[in-house]
Amino acid sequence: MLNPKTGINRDFDSFTLMDHHNDMRAMLPTMKFDTARPSFYLLNIGETHYPYAKPGEDSSMWPRISGVNGVFKKMDEAVDAQGNLVKDQTQFFDQAKLDQLRERQIDTVRYLDGVFQELFDLVPKNTHIVITADHGELFGEMGYFGHGPIMHDKCFEVPYLEGKIR
Numbered sequence: 001m002l003n004p005k006t007g008i009n010r011d012f013d014s015f016t017l018m019d020h021h022n023d024m025r026a027m028l029p030t031m032k033f034d035t036a037r038p039s040f041y042l043l044n045i046g047e048t049h050y051p052y053a054k055p056g057e058d059s060s061m062w063p064r065i066s067g068v069n070g071v072f073k074k075m076d077e078a079v080d081a082q083g084n085l086v087k088d089q090t091q092f093f094d095q096a097k098l099d100q101l102r103e104r105q106i107d108t109v110r111y112l113d114g115v116f117q118e119l120f121d122l123v124p125k126n127t128h129i130v131i132t133a134d135h136g137e138l139f140g141e142m143g144y145f146g147h148g149p150i151m152h153d154k155c156f157e158v159p160y161l162e163g164k165i166r
């Protein structure tokens with residue numbers, strides 16, 4: 001989701017764009033640790049982003065949303081699997097679809113629990129790990145879907161876990 005010019009992403013020794021935005025597990029073998037010098041890694045994980053797909057999962061049934069970083073009240077502009085612009089009010093996610101999307105996001109978190117376990121097994125002893133998010137997500141609250149730029153409590157509701165678990 002980030003590029004080398006994104007504010008939080010500057011001044012690292014290196015930047016790697018992964019082949020797929022939603023495959024945290026593929027990042028793990030790329031991590032190298034130097035015993036003489038501590039390392040700092042920022043892993044931007046895409047699984048929990050719309051369309052909340054696990055690696056290799058076919059998510060083509062979910063419309064590609066232009067400007068996915070924004071928030072939608074009426075999703076009257078989307079791109080279908082063939083790349084055609086769809087301007088059809090019936091494309092808007094109803095609450096049943098939004099509930100399904102929320103479940104999909106929870107499912108990616110459940111999946112990532114296992115990948116984080118692999119990360120904890122991989123890092124050197126005394127590694128401090130912080131798990132957080134840059135925003136929450138709206139699934140129909142006040143009729144919105146997505147996140148920012150909107151000042152809604154749910155957009156500020158993020159996980160925050162930190163520590164040396166092992």
Ligand SMILES: [Zn+2]
Pocket residue numbers: 001049134135
């Ligand atoms: Zn994000």
